[in-house]
Amino acid sequence: MTTSAAPLADVGRLIVQGADQPGIVSAVSTLLSRAGANVVSLDQYSSDPRGGRFFQRTVFHLPDLPNRMEALGQELDEQLGEAFGLTWRLVEARKPKRVGIFVSRADHCLLDLLWRQRRGELAMTVPMVISNHPDLGEDVRQFGIPFIHLPVTRDTKPEVEKEQLNLLKGNIDVLVLARYMQILSGDFLEDVGAPVINIHHSFLPAFMGAGPYLKAKERGVKLIGATAHYVTEDLDEGPIIEQDVVRATHEDTAADLQRRGADIERLVLSRAVAWHCDDRIIRDGNSTVVF
Known part of the structure; x- marks a missing residue:
């Protein structure tokens, strides 16, 4: 579990949580891939695969991220919020x-x-x-x-x-x-x-x-x-x-x-x-x- 305080241009962190269900990891990966993002690391945890809670932290690189945050947020609302009922948080790693x-x-x-x-x-x-x-x-x-x-x-x-x-x-x-x-x-x-x-x-x-x-x-x-x-x-x-x-x-x-x-x-x-x-x-x- 390492940390770095160095500014990271165009690196984002996506934090997702909610009820566990099939297809979440695929939906996150597909959404980021479609946007042109490269996943740097991905951590996930399920408290119970049958009706448990799901948690995921994804770090990714996406060119021109600051100017694409709003559009990416709208896609996350549709693909994760509406489709899966998940809550999510998107942050720029470069901002301390x-x-x-x-x-x-x-x-x-x-x-x-x-x-x-x-x-x-x-x-x-x-x-x-x-x-x-x-x-x-x-x-x-x-x-x-x-x-x-x-x-x-x-x-x-x-x-x-x-x-x-x-x-x-x-x-x-x-x-x-x-x-x-x-x-x-x-x-x-x-x-x-x-x-x-x-x-x-x-x-x-x-x-x-x-x-x-x-x-x-x-x-x-x-x-x-x-x-x-x-x-x-x-x-x-x-x-x-x-x-x-x-x-x-x-x-x-x-x-x-x-x-x-x-x-x-x-x-x-x-x-x-x-x-x-x-x-x-x-x-x-x-x-x-x-x-």
Whole structure:
């Protein structure tokens, strides 16, 4: 599962999902071939060939793609939407995703994403970083990215979320919570108009609240992990994108666990963001298919 942030002229990605039935792969291939496209890669999955769900990600090259997107979309509506009842999404690979980032005081996930983006490892731009604390402003500005400090209290949260939405709307394709220690309201999630990705340690729900690594040490945990998922109104219960773990022993201190936990959080979040930016993730209810 490799990613590339390099611009890819005339390369498109077609994401298809819906009820599984005979003829879908043939219809997609025929449509693209008739348009003059060359299929570069194709991944597909069926949850059950008898009445299951079908998922497909096709990468193709088509000369003059930007000027042919509208006509190709009309054909997809007819051949896949009307004929098969499928939903589809067509994107140009050359266009990087615009990723807004929310953060609080912890810097490990934020700086890792910005570093990878600067090195060209992530197919994204970062129009802004918004934080409820001023601590990381200088770090972010060193990357040439606007840093916006919007302090949040229980009383001001509705007004702050309105200000956040005004900044984000129309300017991002996805919002990443890089250790943002605030719960987003249902109204915010409904109005933001973009998917939201979160990262957290793997001790939930066993060790909730403050000091999870100390609690984990006291219980003698043997695995440390992290989970990246899409955010829904059900706290920390959205569709999971990526997870990973590292081993721990009785010799590890709470500080050791926290340090190793930060390392795994960085890796898991960067993978999740990379896969989202490369259109590898298909949401299906409260689950995901990741190609």
